Amino acid sequence: MSVTATATASRRRRRTGSVAGAVLLTLALAGCSGLGRTAVGPVTYTTERDQVVSTNSPSVKGCHRMAEAGAQEVVNGTLIDMILYTTPDCTGGGTIYVPTTVTDVKAPPSSPWLSYRFVH
Structure with a gap:
């Protein structure tokens, strides 16, 4: 029983970490998207x-x-x-x-x- 509870907590932490990472990446891309864009070449x-x-x-x-x-x-x-x-x-x-x-x-x-x- 304790193995199942530990596995569930671990999955929840990974999911929370993935969501937080996705949110941070989205914010970083949105903040930088209009800054100094050039037509490369x-x-x-x-x-x-x-x-x-x-x-x-x-x-x-x-x-x-x-x-x-x-x-x-x-x-x-x-x-x-x-x-x-x-x-x-x-x-x-x-x-x-x-x-x-x-x-x-x-x-x-x-x-x-x-x-x-x-x-x-």
């Missing part, structure tokens, strides 16, 4: 003046402006998909969706890409 683009610009692991939040000359080719080397805009503030139509690890080259008569944001 580089965003590299070539401007209209053939200058190569690369930004490594930019923030996933907000709108990112490109060089004033704009981009004619964009390489999304990050782990997150992105959207390119022909405006400097990530608004308006004429956008293009660029999945992770894909390159986009704009069509010759179209406007250069001036900004981008990540899809998250």
